[in-house]
Amino acid sequence: MDERYLGDGMTTQRPIVRFENLTLGYHRHPAVHHLSGEIASGSLLAVVGPNGAGKSTLLKGIVGELTAMQGSIALSGVERRSIAYLAQQSSVDSSFPVTVRDFVAMGLWAEFGAFRRFDTKAKQRIDQAISAVGLSGRERSLIGQLSGGQLQRARFARLMLQDAALVLLDEPYSAIDANTVRDLATLVRQWNTEGRTVVSVLHDFEHVREEYPEVMILAREMIARGETRSTLTAANLAEAQRRSEVGSHVDDATVCHHTNPGEHESGGR
Amino acid sequence: MSIESLADLPLISPFIEFGFMRRALAGCLALSFGATPIGVFLMLRRMSLAGDAISHAIxxxxxxxxxxxxxxxxMMTLGGLLAGIAIALLAGGVARHSVIKEDTSLATFYLISLSAGVLMISLRGSNIDLLHVLFGSVLALDDDALLLLATFASISIVMLAIGLRVLVLECYDPSHLMRISRLAPVVHYGFMLLVVLNLIGGFHALGTxxxxxxxxxxxxxxxxWVESIVPLLLVGVLIAVLGSAAGLLISYHFDLPAGPTIVLSLGAIYLLSMVIGPYGPIVSRIRPRWHFSH
Known part of the structure; x- marks a missing residue:
């Protein structure tokens, strides 16, 4: 096993994301606080934790949709705009009459922008992405005619064309059929093999154990971080559950009481 | 066929005989090419009602x-432009971030603007002037008004052609556009400006x-009639051209007020299409569903 799975602060590879004493929240209410750690370039990391643990919040922080209330997030080797991010709630208005092809093509935005014409090579790449997610033959369908699983495949194809060094997936498989999960998970593995860093928020622990070498357990703070086999344990998950229940009372106050970040660094349990 | 016999056809003769009919037709063509594509986007953004509120705010x-x-x-164009932009900013914000009920606040804009406008015109003007601003004067378009309509239509077409990709993305996935591009606010406000320009054009021809x-x-x-975006734009323009030409002819032959007749013709085409259009509520229900199975 590579050294980078030993836990935070001990990575040997250059980190693509580094956060320090990071507190993120909404309307002055912190949702996740005092996170410190880094995500090594090329890692395949699952983020798990109870509902309201701040998992999505962390991804939103990395992608820049939320600004840090305290502490910092630093990216290296990747531009914020070029992060491939799959939001938990699809923001796509699927009643809008756009074809699968045109929808997927928007993944090439970084290269072609709003005005440049797609050349033959670009069109081939769009077709390849559509075929990679198993939607060949549906290119001319409107996105509103797709099933939930098919729309998720289309979102993955668009993500794929973004050709990003850092891929963030927020619950990519919720309410998706088993076949689609299997196909999309294969893609995720392939992206990681290509050297991309993938961070996924997931609920299915079995899936995490099979697919993700590294895990981060959140419950409004870092509960544990490290190699999946030794970190994703019943004890750590129970601790996460307990902390999130306690935390939900404490954090009704707008002021964050946890002032000492060191107290909450519990990586590598 | 000679010019003389062409001039006998009731579909063409009014336009050959009368300059004001030719001007009215030209004005309607400009509006069809400029305003209708904008209307397609308003509809797809679920902002038709906001469009209505803005048109009254003018x-x-x-x-x-x-x-x-x-x-x-x-002067009336300038005033309308300023008022329209002000309300577009408000209405756009309301439609996007609706903490308060959108329909109610739009109805409020609509009522206040309409009554304020009518009151101000009545302060100084005659009932004729009032009818002019409420229902337009498509049969009395002068050179300047036609030039204005043509300019607004040209601006719209060029802007849409340049910005089609980004506008489409902004319509169906605004938060994605916000992440990947700095253009998002430019697109939103640029689009609202096009709405205002075209409504002012419409105001001069058809009234508020x-x-x-x-x-x-x-x-x-x-x-x-059609499903995807580019056909929607093209078919929309075609319908607007046919409907407004038909409205002009009907108003000429039956001596009816032109503005309302044009809008009613468009309304009649709408109702007819609802019945016979392939994606209308009737035909789409009786047609076999085979096309969903592949």
Whole structure:
């Protein structure tokens, strides 16, 4: 096993994301606080934790949709705009009459922008992405005619064309059929093999154990971080559950009481 | 076929005989090419009602121009432009971040602007002037007004052609656009500006009550005929051209007020399309569902 799975602060590879004493929240209410750690370039990391643990919040922080209330997030080797991010709630208005092809093509935005014409090579790449997610033959369908699983495949194809060094997936498989999960998970593995860093928020622990070498357990703070086999344990998950229940009372106050970040660094349990 | 026999055809003779009919037709063509594509996007963004509110908001602005300079095209255009932009900013914000109920606040804009506008015109003007601003004067378009309509239509077409990709993305996935591009706010406000420009064009030709008609009706009609975005734009323009030409002819032959007749013709095409259009509520229900199975 590579050294980078030993836990935070001990990575040997250059980190693509580094956060320090990071507190993120909404309307002055912190949702996740005092996170410190880094995500090594090329890692395949699952983020798990109870509902309201701040998992999505962390991804939103990395992608820049939320600004840090305290502490910092630093990216290296990747531009914020070029992060491939799959939001938990699809923001796509699927009643809008756009074809699968045109929808997927928007993944090439970084290269072609709003005005440049797609050349033959670009069109081939769009077709390849559509075929990679198993939607060949549906290119001319409107996105509103797709099933939930098919729309998720289309979102993955668009993500794929973004050709990003850092891929963030927020619950990519919720309410998706088993076949689609299997196909999309294969893609995720392939992206990681290509050297991309993938961070996924997931609920299915079995899936995490099979697919993700590294895990981060959140419950409004870092509960544990490290190699999946030794970190994703019943004890750590129970601790996460307990902390999130306690935390939900404490954090009704707008002021964050946890002032000492060191107290909450519990990586590598 | 000679010119003389062409001139006998009831579909063509009014346009050959009368300059005001040719001008009216040209004005309608400009509106069809400019306003209808904008209307398609308004519909797809679920902002048709906002369009209506903005069209009424133009009235008090134009009325201020009228109080200052009478029925002056530049002054009423300028006033309408300022008022329209102000309300577009408000209405756009309401439609996007609706903490308060959107329909209610739009109805509020609509009522306040309409009554304020009517009141201001009545302060100084006659009932004729009032009819002019409420229902337009498509049969009395002068050179300046035609030039204005043509300019607005040209601006719209060019802007849409340049910005089509980004506007489409902004419509169906605004938060994605916000992440990947800095253009998102430019697109939103640029689009709202095009809405205002075209509504002012519509205001001069069809009046404040009918201006939004040539924007919304053909757009809604085209949804009964085609599915994807570019055909929606093209079919919408075609329907607007046919409907407004038909309206002009009917109003000429039956001596009816032109503005409302144009809007009613568009309305008739809408109702007809609802019945016979392949994506209308009737045909789409009785057609076999095989096309969903592949």
């Amino acid at each position: 009235l008090p602005g134009a009325a201020v121009g009228y109080l200052i300079a009478g029925l002056s095209l530049p 009550l009918m201006a939004v008609g040539i924007m919304v009706l053909p757009a809604a009609t085209s949804r009964f």
